[in-house]
Amino acid sequence: MSLQPYASPIERIWFWVFRVFCGLILVFLMIPVLVIIPLSFSDSSFLTYPIQGFSLRWYEQIFSAGPWMDSLKNSLIVAPLATLLAMIFGTLAAVGLNRADFPGKGLILALLISPMVVPLVIVAVGMYFFFANLGLLNSYTGLVIAHAVLGVPFVVITVNATLQGFDYNQMRAGASLGASPLRVFFTVVLPQIIPGVASGGLFAFATSFDEVVVALFIASPTERTLPIQMFSGIRENISPAIAAMATILILMSVVLLLVMELLRRRSEKMRSHS
Amino acid sequence: MTSIAATQTAAGTQPVTGLKAQLRRAERLKKIKAMLLVAPLALFLIIAFVLPISSMLWRSIDNTEVSQVMPQTATLIQQWDGSGLPDEAVFAAFAAELRDSRSGGGLGRIGRRLNYEDPTFRSLLTRTLRGLPASTELSWTEELISIDPRWNDTATWQAIQRTAPLTTDRYLLASLDLERNAEGQIVKVAENQQLYIQVFKRTLIIAGGVTLICLFLGFPLAYLLATLPTSTSNLLLICVLLPFWTSLLVRTAAWIVLLQSGGLVNAGLMWTGLIDSPIQLVFNRIGVFFAMVHVLLPFMILPLYSVMKGVSPSYQRAAVSLGAHPFAAFWQVYVPQTLSGIAAGTILVFIMALGYYITPALVGGPSDQMVSYYVAYYTNTTNNWGMAAALGALLLIVTLLLYMVYHKLVNQKQLVRS
């Protein structure tokens, strides 16, 4: 959209009002992300502006052995495993959904996506009691299963989207050349849908890495994940250590964003080739 | 396929049916293979997701506390006709089972259940248990009445009788501000105890408000992004995607910092002279709106953007060149083409907002909490699991209904921009 040279004054005013409005929305979106970073370098133990002195003590605090590192470690155990589980289950299911029509397909698709829409607190309370009976409460296993459930819809959706452009004749060609179905999957299908699998995996990873409600219910202090530590930090010891961890998480989200962009480009390139 | 069939027809009828059968078999095999691929995930979700939620829903009618901790009493008292006092057998069973209830948290369970019938029941049980002798020379009827005269009241035993059946509708009724009166009719609860209708209304109002604000902010921004040259719009899109990828807790913490009395927003407003003293922006409804809109806005912008990307500007231009006012052209030609995006974004944001818990809990006050908060509250703070399940069930029904609408309207792809 650009301003036409023959635009009337009203159109000109409207054009600029519109641009300023959009600019303000972008500021609104970005400001919380930006505002927290300087606070992590404050030397006071209260999260308030103006900052009185500069210090790296909060980074020292979160990077020294203690609850922050423990919770980071826990998240780094749970998130990759949950992601892996979600990727395996999700990719298989998406391939299956795309291969053929079968009765109840719409219903099954709705089921596979539903963890994304059911309010987290309901999932959390349900799993809390169910896992209690199975002895999965307060265990890494329970947490991994719970987070895999929450991550699965993303993998199904992204892989499903990637498969829309997939030509199944390639599989037939592979099979007619004597390759086993497994070999066809790994050498023909997977390389083409890998961007979708990976971006679904990133979503699943980010979900697990940011999930607090379910973890609050089903994890004990031993499996305390980073979001729980953040949550109780925001509620309890409101200290700039949170800002320091937040800054690191923001850096991580920049990395996620970049990887996502790379994957998107790759899958677009692939599609234009095929 | 038809051409194959056509060539085969010439060769005679027998091979055709054979081929048809073969094709059908191959098709069936393909279907089975496809289903087998989906099966692991479907099974996984049924076990780890559907079952837990269904068993939680069961708790909204579950009434087994008393019959599990005091099985004999529960059986016997259900035979009582409800007038006068139950007979000695009930008193004796009750005394014996009350004494054993202290182990394994049993006393807590029945105390809690009976307290819903009468809020002083727990202290009655506590007092009774303290005075309960190991054996009695009198009858247990007299013994209990001597410990507390309330055991002589018909109402006390009626309350216990009400807790004896295996299921109850009290939690579901209570979550609609209803209860059963002494005659068993459904009536509204006393005015100063009505709460949940208001909480549901509040939840809908907050979710609806957030959705409207998101649409109001998201539509123009998505429009701008969709109409700018790609290089510029990709740059601006980062401003949408970066917060989208940033931890919810990070953003919530940031809003607390921004909105508190000594925060940047208040400082800015005071500096411009709009206000003289800080106004309260956080731990109330305003804070909830700010933080929730911020978290959910990308979920509005992204589907809108992906739809708008596919709308050709030429229709709108044609309308203008045919003499339509640019605003009219925009409103009557452009907007209708984006309706699927609007529907997707609106329902998605509304569904997500309905279930919000963490953000209102951190930036809202007590009168800004939504249904999810009460589900968590009843689970973690008062152990009233029946109430938690009943409120959860209602919330789930609303969500699933909306989800069905959404599922009908929107292709799932639009949810995620990759």
Added chain:
Amino acid sequence: MKLKNNTAKHLLTGGLLSAGLVLAGNAQALTVISFGGASGDAMQEAYYTPFAQKAGITLTPGDYNGEFARIRAMVETGNVSWDVVEVESPELARGCFEGLFEPIDWELLGIQDDLIPAAIHECGVGTFVWSTVLAYDADRLSRAPESWADFWNVEEFPGKRGLRRGAKYTLEFALMADGVAADDVYDVLATAEGVDRAFAKLDELQPHIQWWEAGAQPPQWLVAGDVVMSSAYNGRIAAAQEEGRNLEINWTGSLYDLDYWAIVQGSSHVETAYDFIRFSSQPDTQAQYSSRIPYGPVNPAAIAELSEKQAARMPTADANLEGAIAVNTDFWVDYGEELEQRFNAWASQ
């Protein structure tokens, strides 16, 4: 060659030993739950770290906001993941009666004679004395508020006030603000009229109240300027004072009580829990804790190790006890849940 062999042997046994220790350490993990915040930090330094080192075990700290229901749910579903938990006295009494805590074998513990009498309970061991006080930002008030009546006086002291989101330690203050003498508070609150009176008084202040749930919030809000006064745990305010913030405490009408260590029924580390409780009740560890946060030690011998300045900030200092009342445990055991329920319905309106 022989020597080399020996070295290898030593290395091997040493390695096995330390591996064994690590394994044993994992088996001997103790989970200790406190109220967190500044107090949790002080416990970490005074109790957790030294105890873990001394006993050669892993100690997992955690925190909660006193959600008693979590302990109940753990015991009832048989998923006990907390070993030692810090509880307030009404919850201790209630949980003890419901069979949620292991009864303390005081003979086995063997520290009965070292502690103040109030610290000794059937199911718990007192660990410190705290106080809920009226705290305010001295820079922003024209004069120092002297009572809870001043706290309710929004004309003379404009601005928001912080109060704990719950009936406990809120209704007492409301009654005192309404003119009930400190000593009569619980008698009045035990009557239906008294409860109505307390809620009516809260109604008056409601538009000016910002509710806090975690002990760290009042100092944070006072410093950030969200509230001008707040009820607060005295120890949290002291932590802010040390940072040079001009927060002050009015001790008149404050409520004091003990927090206790209790062992959750069904914990698989009862012996280690006893060791931990014994360790944290020593004069030197208690003094370590109290020098980091001004909560009164339960081991009187610890007071001698504190400086005069530190001792004067304790809730147990004579000057601070004047006009203060002890939390009535029995009252809250009997009426607690009923009042909390009513409070919740009232606050959500």
